[in-house]
Amino acid sequence: MIAATLIALVVGLAFIAGCALYYGRQISSRRIPMQWDSDGQPAWFAPRLVGLWFSFGVTAALSVFLLVLALHAPQKLTALIVATISVIGANMWVQVYHLRRVIRWQAEAPAN
Template identity: 35%
Template sequence: MNADFVFWPSVAFMATCNLYFGRRIRGDRIAMQWGLDGRPTWYASKAIGLWGVVGIALAVRLLIWIASTYIPTKVHGVEAGLLIASVVIAASHALVLRKAVQGV
């Protein structure tokens, strides 16, 4: 699948971000989502905040593969969906880690 040429570098990018930002994050919890007022709405432990997102990305890829293999008539736009998911997950993960380093 051509979208894998974006997906796997995105996973590598997220892992690299984890290694780079992980030791720069001072706290043991990471804000994972922000409300409209700009304040964090929930936190995760540092390990989950760093590596859980990579696991979610891999789970989404596995789900897409299972669906396109076993029920291909029900799946449409696999390439576009995987491409968009890869970019959005990687970009949002990098932004979350950047905010965590800033102490937000």
């Protein structure tokens, strides 16, 4: 079961990295929005590199943490594996949504 989770982690991280590379070519801004206010305007910015790769780092760190917990608490293995796969899947979706939103923002405000 751990092997399947590791495969999911590798596939998820490859997907997230692929998105960063693919969408990153379309983002020319040096600083990109990391979050939006309720009015649709950027709430805060991060350097381009951080903005592109943040989801990758968060996914890797949380997944490693959850897998280490699974190894130390085998009685909770199933729940921790479900949590790990949920983190991976959610962050895959977040990466695509975020980078596509940044591209849309950049097109709407080319002076950025």
